[in-house]
Amino acid sequence: MYSSLMFITPRPELVMVEGDGSWVTDDRGRRYLDFVQGWAVNCLGHAPAAIADAVAIQARKLINVGPAFYNEPMLCLADLLVANSGFDKVFFANSGAEANEGAIKLARKWGAVHRGGAYEIVTFDNAFHGRTLATMSASGKAQWQHLFEPKVLGFPKVPLNDIAAVERAIGTETVAVMLEPIQGEAGVIPASTTFLRELRCLTRERGILLIVDEVQTGMGRTGRLFAHEHAGIAPDIMTLGKGLGGGVPISALLALEEVCCFETGDQGGTFNGNPLTTAAAVAVMRMLLQPGFLEEVARRGEELQAALSALARRHGPDVSLGVRGCGLLQALVLGGPIAPGIVRLAFDRGLLLNAPRSDILRFMPALNVTTEEIRLMVDVLEEILDGVGKSKTDSAECRI
Numbered sequence: 001m002y003s004s005l006m007f008i009t010p011r012p013e014l015v016m017v018e019g020d021g022s023w024v025t026d027d028r029g030r031r032y033l034d035f036v037q038g039w040a041v042n043c044l045g046h047a048p049a050a051i052a053d054a055v056a057i058q059a060r061k062l063i064n065v066g067p068a069f070y071n072e073p074m075l076c077l078a079d080l081l082v083a084n085s086g087f088d089k090v091f092f093a094n095s096g097a098e099a100n101e102g103a104i105k106l107a108r109k110w111g112a113v114h115r116g117g118a119y120e121i122v123t124f125d126n127a128f129h130g131r132t133l134a135t136m137s138a139s140g141k142a143q144w145q146h147l148f149e150p151k152v153l154g155f156p157k158v159p160l161n162d163i164a165a166v167e168r169a170i171g172t173e174t175v176a177v178m179l180e181p182i183q184g185e186a187g188v189i190p191a192s193t194t195f196l197r198e199l200r201c202l203t204r205e206r207g208i209l210l211i212v213d214e215v216q217t218g219m220g221r222t223g224r225l226f227a228h229e230h231a232g233i234a235p236d237i238m239t240l241g242k243g244l245g246g247g248v249p250i251s252a253l254l255a256l257e258e259v260c261c262f263e264t265g266d267q268g269g270t271f272n273g274n275p276l277t278t279a280a281a282v283a284v285m286r287m288l289l290q291p292g293f294l295e296e297v298a299r300r301g302e303e304l305q306a307a308l309s310a311l312a313r314r315h316g317p318d319v320s321l322g323v324r325g326c327g328l329l330q331a332l333v334l335g336g337p338i339a340p341g342i343v344r345l346a347f348d349r350g351l352l353l354n355a356p357r358s359d360i361l362r363f364m365p366a367l368n369v370t371t372e373e374i375r376l377m378v379d380v381l382e383e384i385l386d387g388v389g390k391s392k393t394d395s396a397e398c399r400i
Ligand SMILES: *Cc1c(COP(=O)(O)O)cnc(C)c1O
Pocket: 094, 095, 096, 097, 098, 100, 128, 129, 130, 131, 180, 184, 185, 213, 214, 215, 216, 217, 241, 242
């Protein structure tokens, strides 16, 4: 089926046609409760009126005028981001990987101008920064180690939450340290608050930059606008993507004034900062900034975590080991490589879940998910885990 598409991943034999909030419907009229939301991009759920209206109105007005001109939504979005973060300047791009490429280029340029040509960026084991050649090289995904060789040089890797290892990795060629406040694709592994603070002190001491990749953790995902706020640190550079456009492809690179050193021609992009996608992101920002919105996200996050923890306790350690995460980015750690099987069983029951690793289930619902939808998701998962526990006692090998 659908043989004209280049293969990149196996897909179920159906077509998704429409969505509404936490629900998405396929071409047979089957409805799915969506706790993946296009990989955490639909922060306001499927087809939210705020984004649909913003895009429709903008599309009738001005879709693209090129990056060589200012446009209204571009300026509005930049002001909103600067006013609500600790950063001074914004550069827009179209994907998380592209924003991270921009961050890497900015750090390297800053190194060339201010640090005698230093260019190395210390990154972390299991990190995920995107799928371009440079961001793959910055990522610490074991399966990618020998893919698309040769890699881009200059990304020494260290273990997360190990400040001594970072210290050892910093040399005369180092220009920055780059990390996700919570490693998402690795299975929702948080950088500790202590580690983030130590990292901020260490990078200041050594006169190098701290870059936070908030493509997954930003835009309210953790109950704060940006996840680094939980640790009370002020990074030099931040990248945003995923939730920024609420499903519309847009990303951003933010930086402190003193770091901004691009000169004419260094950086750009045909679609970057276009009025259509920046208008969508303005709608998202306005929603997230409404009084009480982020508090509700934090509350839903606590409900999700509590419900998953209770579920983990009810099932033995061979099924589930525990829960980790922050806000509406949570993971259930399983007792074995049973996550892909659970995702398949959940799909059959009309629930979309994600397994970033074979022993991890990740939950990243819309930020406006309801208490009832969380309860419904946990009920379905409970039934599945009951079955898994039973099949484990029935036979030595788990059958899912
Ligand atoms: C998803 C993700 C990216 C890549 O974003 P794309 O839009 O897929 O290029 C980069 N960093 C993190 C932390 C991500 O979660």
